[in-house]
Amino acid sequence: MNPPSDAAPRLSRRDALKWITAAAASSLAFSPEPRAAAPAARGYGTDPDLQRAYSPGDVWPLTFSPAERATAAALCGLMLPPDAEGPGAEALLVHDFVDEWISAPYPGHDADRKIITEGLAWLDAEARRRWGGEFVRGTPAQRTALAEDLCDLASAKPEHRAGARFFQRFRDLAAGGYFTTPEGMKDLGYTGNYAMEAFTGPPPEVLRRLGLA
Amino acid sequence: MPVVTPSQTQPEYDVIVVGSGAAGGQTAYTCALEGAKVLMLEAGRDYDPARETPMFQVNSQAPLRGASTPDKPFGFHDATIDGGWQVPGEPYTSASDDPARQFWWWRARMMGGRTNHWGRISLRNGPYDFKPRTRDGLGFDWPLAYADVAPYYDKVEMLIGVYGDNNGLENTPDSPAGCLQPPPILRAGEQYARAKGKALGLPVIPIHRAVLTKRQDPDVLPAKIHPGNPRAQRLLADSMRQRAACFWATPCSIRANYQSTTVHLPPALASGNLDIVANAMAREVTVDAAGKATGVLFIDRTTGQEQRVKGRVVVLAASSAESVRILLNSRSPRFPQGLANSSGLVGKYIMDTVGAGMAGQIPALENLPRHNEDGAGGNHAYVPWWLYKEQLAGKLGFARGYHIEFGSGRQMPALHTVAGLEAFTRGSFGRKFKEDARRFYGSFIGFAGRGEMIPNEDSYCDLDPVVRDQWGIPVLRFHWKWSDHEIRQAAHMQRTFADWISALGGKVRGTPAMDGAKAIEPGGKIIHEVGGTIMGADARRSVTNQWCQTWDVRNLFVTDGGPFCSNADKNPTLTIMALAWRASDYLLAELRRGNL
Numbered sequence: 001m002n003p004p005s006d007a008a009p010r011l012s013r014r015d016a017l018k019w020i021t022a023a024a025a026s027s028l029a030f031s032p033e034p035r036a037a038a039p040a041a042r043g044y045g046t047d048p049d050l051q052r053a054y055s056p057g058d059v060w061p062l063t064f065s066p067a068e069r070a071t072a073a074a075l076c077g078l079m080l081p082p083d084a085e086g087p088g089a090e091a092l093l094v095h096d097f098v099d100e101w102i103s104a105p106y107p108g109h110d111a112d113r114k115i116i117t118e119g120l121a122w123l124d125a126e127a128r129r130r131w132g133g134e135f136v137r138g139t140p141a142q143r144t145a146l147a148e149d150l151c152d153l154a155s156a157k158p159e160h161r162a163g164a165r166f167f168q169r170f171r172d173l174a175a176g177g178y179f180t181t182p183e184g185m186k187d188l189g190y191t192g193n194y195a196m197e198a199f200t201g202p203p204p205e206v207l208r209r210l211g212l213a
Numbered sequence: 214m215p216v217v218t219p220s221q222t223q224p225e226y227d228v229i230v231v232g233s234g235a236a237g238g239q240t241a242y243t244c245a246l247e248g249a250k251v252l253m254l255e256a257g258r259d260y261d262p263a264r265e266t267p268m269f270q271v272n273s274q275a276p277l278r279g280a281s282t283p284d285k286p287f288g289f290h291d292a293t294i295d296g297g298w299q300v301p302g303e304p305y306t307s308a309s310d311d312p313a314r315q316f317w318w319w320r321a322r323m324m325g326g327r328t329n330h331w332g333r334i335s336l337r338n339g340p341y342d343f344k345p346r347t348r349d350g351l352g353f354d355w356p357l358a359y360a361d362v363a364p365y366y367d368k369v370e371m372l373i374g375v376y377g378d379n380n381g382l383e384n385t386p387d388s389p390a391g392c393l394q395p396p397p398i399l400r401a402g403e404q405y406a407r408a409k410g411k412a413l414g415l416p417v418i419p420i421h422r423a424v425l426t427k428r429q430d431p432d433v434l435p436a437k438i439h440p441g442n443p444r445a446q447r448l449l450a451d452s453m454r455q456r457a458a459c460f461w462a463t464p465c466s467i468r469a470n471y472q473s474t475t476v477h478l479p480p481a482l483a484s485g486n487l488d489i490v491a492n493a494m495a496r497e498v499t500v501d502a503a504g505k506a507t508g509v510l511f512i513d514r515t516t517g518q519e520q521r522v523k524g525r526v527v528v529l530a531a532s533s534a535e536s537v538r539i540l541l542n543s544r545s546p547r548f549p550q551g552l553a554n555s556s557g558l559v560g561k562y563i564m565d566t567v568g569a570g571m572a573g574q575i576p577a578l579e580n581l582p583r584h585n586e587d588g589a590g591g592n593h594a595y596v597p598w599w600l601y602k603e604q605l606a607g608k609l610g611f612a613r614g615y616h617i618e619f620g621s622g623r624q625m626p627a628l629h630t631v632a633g634l635e636a637f638t639r640g641s642f643g644r645k646f647k648e649d650a651r652r653f654y655g656s657f658i659g660f661a662g663r664g665e666m667i668p669n670e671d672s673y674c675d676l677d678p679v680v681r682d683q684w685g686i687p688v689l690r691f692h693w694k695w696s697d698h699e700i701r702q703a704a705h706m707q708r709t710f711a712d713w714i715s716a717l718g719g720k721v722r723g724t725p726a727m728d729g730a731k732a733i734e735p736g737g738k739i740i741h742e743v744g745g746t747i748m749g750a751d752a753r754r755s756v757t758n759q760w761c762q763t764w765d766v767r768n769l770f771v772t773d774g775g776p777f778c779s780n781a782d783k784n785p786t787l788t789i790m791a792l793a794w795r796a797s798d799y800l801l802a803e804l805r806r807g808n809l
Contacts, residue, residue, distance in 0.1 A: 043283075043284050044282075044289075045284055046284050046285070046294060046295045046300075047295050048276075048285070048289070050265060050266070050270075052274075054276050079643065080643075081643055083647060100276070100277065104276075106277075106282045106283060107283065147642055151640035151641065151642050152635065152639050153635065154639075155639075155640075164640075167642075171646070172632040172633060175631040175634075175646070176630070176631060177273075177278060179626045179630060179631050179650065180273045180278045180628060180630075184273075185626050187651070188626055188630075188631070188650060189623065189651055190625060190654075191584060191585045191623070192585040193269055193462050193625060194269075194462055195460035195461070196462070197460075199397050199398060199459075199461040199587075199588055200398065201397075201398030202400065202586075205582050206401050206582055207401070209577075209582070210404070210408075210577060210578075212401075212405065212408060
């Protein structure tokens with residue numbers, strides 16, 4: 001539907017704004033390794049072609065280095081692996097969406113750019129400390145053990161908190177990137193977006209589960 | 214007659230309408246179908262929803278997965294183009310640096326204006342809503358009553374197509390038989406919220422929205438809408454035959470949704486009585502030596518050149534604040550304070566809707582069997598204001614009511630759908646995270662309060678003494694302040710939402726503000742901007758009469774939300790259209806009588 005306006009009957013406006021605000025408000029204290037800002041790029045403007053299908057990199061250039069892209073891909077694979085319901089984030093190149101996001105010329109994205117690029121560097125540094133090579137060179141068990149230390153910001157040890165903040169932001173981006181693809185939507189259990197003659201409401205088993213039947 | 218260039222316009226029109234949204238669309242529709250020659254000016258570009266609305270699109274096809282950006286504030290696939298709270302080259306200013314005293318002004322520079330993206334919630338004002346001062350001594354009474362507007366609500370509902378139901382609730386008017394379209398069945402979360410809300414006394418009923426749930430009957434409705442006008446009946450019947458019913462999926466290019474461009478403009482253009490100039494940025498209303506309006510001076514945005522068009526009547530329908538701006542910029546020796554401003558009230562008493570919100574996670578909705586909850590796009594249910602008696606008895610600490618819009622369900626996933634789940638998942642990743650995402654998807658309900666604001670002396674707009682837009686036109690400067698009524702109302706909303714989430718067995722998501730001053734959205738954020746050219750019974754204390762006709766210039770009308778002298782919790786668009794239709798009927802009659 002057209003977005004909630006008015007407006008916003010579904011709160012997506014609020015959610016969208018929150019998303020931006022959260023992105024803008026996040027700031028992390030990683031080791032301050034200065035890094036060039038994303039190259040000056042332009043957004044899609046106020047009147048883009050809405051009928052067209054876009055891929056990351058179509059409107060503004062992607063900016064991950066090959067090493068960053070490889071680490072991001074591995075992290076996508078670890079966070080959202082293939083299973084019986086869907087193919088997983090790495091196979092769907094969700095890391096390229098993360099790259100698109102942090103390379104975007106819009107307010108708030110520079111903050112995420114800092115979080116993500118510095119976080120990827122932190123991850124490789126931690127991996128080198130633990131197993132003497134980059135994150136991608138770890139065994140699945142080694143990577144999982146590292147992720148266990150980072151996955152829950154609320155319970156992360158002080159020395160892992162910076163990494164945990166990065167992990168949290170990356171997981172939100174990767175999950176959003178994955179579950180918005182056709183394969184990811186199916187994985188999540190979204191079954192709409194096709195034309196129907198009539199809307200018949202919740203099936204009887206749903207109403208029974210809710211005690212409404 | 215069609216969309217034309219400035220050089221193709223006629224030497225003179227009966228009516229010039231500035232704006233193409235709900236107000237301009239309705240005004241032009243009524244005038245053109247009744248035989249008047251109409252010119253419409255739209256500041257933005259022409260826009261064809263049938264051709265330009267993406268259908269069956271998914272977020273992964275959009276840049277940033279469709280997330281909001283300053284270029285597209287409601288997300289990439291939102292129909293609004295060249296619009297937002299900021300429009301490049303067209304600034305507005307705020308008199309205060311305090312965020313609580315700033316107004317956010319939404320504009321959509323495109324054919325159809327804000328009707329292209331709005332939520333389509335179409336609620337009638339009730340009898341109390343036109344006489345609020347009589348009821349509680351605050352604000353202003355309207356110089357008309359519900360009974361004066363009701364026949365126009367009927368016609369607008371039949372014309373645009375509004376789904377909904379009649380529930381016989383206080384100050385929540387029923388519609389006569391045949392006006393409303395069938396309401397869609399409530400989604401699982403909406404039904405669950407209805408059941409659990411009963412204990413709190415919350416009446417969950419079908420919401421009214423301008424979406425066709427079935428095809429309109431072209432053999433019945435046109436005769437009811439245009440009695441005695443067979444040509445209008447035929448044109449409308451043809452247009453209705455072109456509109457399909459909702460097919461229960463995401464966006465709509467089949468004219469099931471009401472937009473000015475799907476409902477008002479096609480038959481008005483087919484009448485041969487309407488010309489439209491797009492990219493026409495109205496600057497001022499021109500007047501003759503006798504003080505009568507003669508036409509409109511506008512900037513052709515494609516060339517930057519000034520253009521003039523002539524009309525026997527000028528109707529401003531540019532959005533309430535933009536119409537104020539045009540009036541204040543129409544200064545002349547005869548009208549040094551701007552046009553129609555002998556009362557000094559042009560720009561005064563601007564209002565928005567009180568907004569506050571909260572989300573909850575509802576365990577009962579976790580892991581429900583997969584099913585399609587797209588529905589009619591927006592909400593199927595809402596809660597009308599339910600505490601009239603308590604309020605009248607002075608028990609609430611604020612004077613006016615609010616309704617609750619709430620959204621639940623397994624909507625098409627967006628970037629934020631599975632974000633921020635740590636509070637529920639303890640930071641799971643890998644296969645467990647995917648299981649958690651599936652478990653929690655569809656288990657959230659978001660509540661939004663939409664409440665009445667009382668007009669006050671501190672909320673108004675005037676011309677910025679310095680700043681001009683890219684065309685050199687002086688811009689608006691906003692002054693804003695919520696009163697304690699609105700702030701207490703926002704706090705009441707938050708308590709209600711928290712109670713309802715508890716009654717649903719859920720948990721409030723995050724840590725929303727419970728303090729009304731923190732919970733209330735900034736003015737203008739809800740995009741229900743009205744007032745600024747308020748109507749009244751006294752020329753000294755209002756800008757227009759009950760016919761939206763300015764007291765000072767009898768052939769000048771304002772048919773957008775500007776004449777609203779109160780802003781009930783009911784979303785204003787339906788009332789804007791009803792009043793625009795009523796004003797147009799009066800205008801046409803006066804034109805025929807030679808009084809304009």
